[in-house]
Amino acid sequence: MSLTRVHNLSISLDGFATGEPQSAEAPFGHAGQRLHEWMFRTRFWDQGGTTGVDDAFAERHSVGIGAEIMGANKFGPPGWQDDPDWKGWWGTEPPFHTPTFVLTHRPRPSIDLEGGTTFHFLDASPADALEAAREAASGQDVRIGGGATVVRDFLAAGLVDQMHVVQVPLVLGRGVRLWDGLEGLEDSYDVEAVSSPSGVVHLTFRRALA
Template identity: 70%
Template structure:
């Protein structure tokens, strides 16, 4: 059976994985890029931007694990874009330009399905009104035996954790306090009992926490 994985999910000290006030100009709301400053210098991130160089080290080693063995992704609607309610802007094709970095089928969870959107590089966005179990079934059918990545945001990751569908969870604890936004951990008391937990602190100041199902 393919595994269900979460990678590089950055969370503030007070538990927020995104800020308040998401917009076209601010995908993470008032948090800006502060949750991901550990990622930007890495070789993995720079390669995704088509840029040479970058730091290697532990942060890069964790960042690089997000892609290997992935055959499909599931994400929440607000990772795809800031719109709420019925789709009115069908020209919007996500934050990532014509060639998104996924290169797999991507299932976007939404109460307002729309036709699939085929992009360059092998990414096709499918917009589905589905429970976590149903979305996972669709993703597994499309993944060809490879693993499924739950790409975020925090509400979507929390729903899959509540349904006990996550096999590997990688959270990056970032030493900032956001105060408001969307929290990851609410309602997940005792989560650690399901997993083997490890932590690695790096010179950037973040702590990589991995929760792996035994």
């Protein structure tokens, strides 16, 4: 069976994956782009970027992925459901290149865009969304793309097989936390930590074998 994976999920030292308030002008709230600067410096993001530890982790993001699941707040700013012309942040050719399932309480018809990305809008539980994504993935893995609330819901439901979290050395103090309600999560996973010269720590979680 295909795996369910999380990649390149950046969090602050106090566990926040985004700041607040989120808006069209500030998708990550007061955090800005600070949580993701480590990735912007890599060759995965920019051909002229670095090729070290950060790049090695970042590039795993797209390998073997056949579908993605994301939350409403990743697809657009608050209120995007009221704009029938909103097609996501990424323009006419989004970077996913797979069927992509957006979880929202206000579904709309699917959108086909260039490069192989089709956005499907579902009002579904994590288990039901994963079933739909696995069918669309044709045997490849399914990526849980975020934001933090969606990742947390899939973790709480026991549906994540592998997860890559990047701890960034900054304190946000407020926003959306990843770890709330997940006490004891480490008991279900083998956890490894790799420090990078950039100052971030790459945490990998792999479901522990029974």
